[in-house]
Amino acid sequence: MAARSLNISRRSPDALITALMLPVMLMLIFVYFFGGAIDTGTAYVTYVVPGAMLLCAGFGAASTAVSVADDMRCGIIDRFRALDIGGIPILAGHVTASVLRNLVSTTLVLAVALAIGFRPQAGPLALLAAAGLLTAYITAISWLAAALGLAAKSPEAAGGFTFLMMFLPYPSSAFVPIHTMPTWLHGFAEHQPLTPVIESLRALLLDRDPGTTPWVALAWCAGITLAALALTALLFRRRTA
Template sequence: MSAQAHSLVMLRRNFKHLARNPTSVFNAVLMPVVVMLMFVYMLGDAFDVGVNYVDYATPGLMLLAVCYGLGATATAVSSDMTKGIINRFKVMDVSRGAVLTGHVVASLLTNLVAIAAIIGVAFLLGFDPSAGFLDWLGVLGMVVLLGFAAGWLTVALGLAAKSVETAGLAAVPLIMLPFFSSAIAPAEKMGPGLRQFAEYQPFTPVIETLRGLLEGAPSAGTAIIAIAWCVGIALVGYLWARSTFKKRA
């Protein structure tokens, strides 16, 4: 079998594991929807952002949807490394790269489902984007690139964790990082120190790029910064994951 065929087998395996673990499905898909309802439906009137709050918050909540599924990915990777399944794959002559790629692609597809749910709920809450067809293609491309980068970094974190329990905790900083960005409130409304952190952390340009695309007025400068961050994170995650996998496998 080719490496692509091995990757498809690993992808099917990962989806079966997800189906048997409703908690991970809740965290990846339903929890972002709950957060959206909490911020938009319950607390939206408390934020003065100059526009309908659901229009402002949706891009950040799309990014949050990506992050909420990462804990399950890190845990699944760590479980593979600690329960001996990798040794069985070696006997079966399964491509080592396929094991990692399967986790990344499963994470990415789960992210797309979660983001579709977020956008659907956003429309029910009054979301009114001005994006055209090309803008929506840009949103899809940005989301896929972000999910790919976050997936490789999470796989690397799962491989580096010493146990399944610590693997789940390793993804917590990535889940919390969107709350310290422009996802919920504009960075300029934050206090000193936090404002600068929000402005220069990697998720803020991604959110602002999505926000600009959905408003039909994308910024090339912000998009370049967002793409550069995603490519850099993906490269670091990939190299770290491959190096750690070779050492532990």
């Protein structure tokens, strides 16, 4: 199932290139267009990279929702069920392919960031912890995207549902410090799921003490994954009943 999903992506090079290049372009826009006007206490490229990687994951998850919705519309699910393939393996294939695609795209974002001046200072263990946290986040939003794809009535609607996932990095600490935002936005920006993930990645990559923030981030990732799994199972039974 994962190989099938990857083959589908390979047959849509325009969508794949967009998913790979758009986060890179956005990072370059923020660094070179706005970075000089934003005071973060460090080089802006150093500040923005964790948020750019999560933004990249959001774009990648959008394609997962669209693929699931397309499978539900075209009738391939009925053929798989006739072969005694359950819903979870089918959707797990989409999620596995999403994780692999997103890891490639975030690696590309990191490579471009290194080329324009980003210099991580983390040791091997911190880099491994950052990679593990990023993978946990990508897995969580991929399962959430699969659930949204099941809930959508069409691939176009699935793409619209994932707008929220791509929007969430903006009202967080991804691109500007939270204290520079309007006061009424502070509470949401500080306590939404992406902020602890971003702050943890930033601390781990720059060899700073993250405190308990990574555990908060992992708790968010686990909660989103479990909720998405339960919702996925429920929606699949309803859509295929």
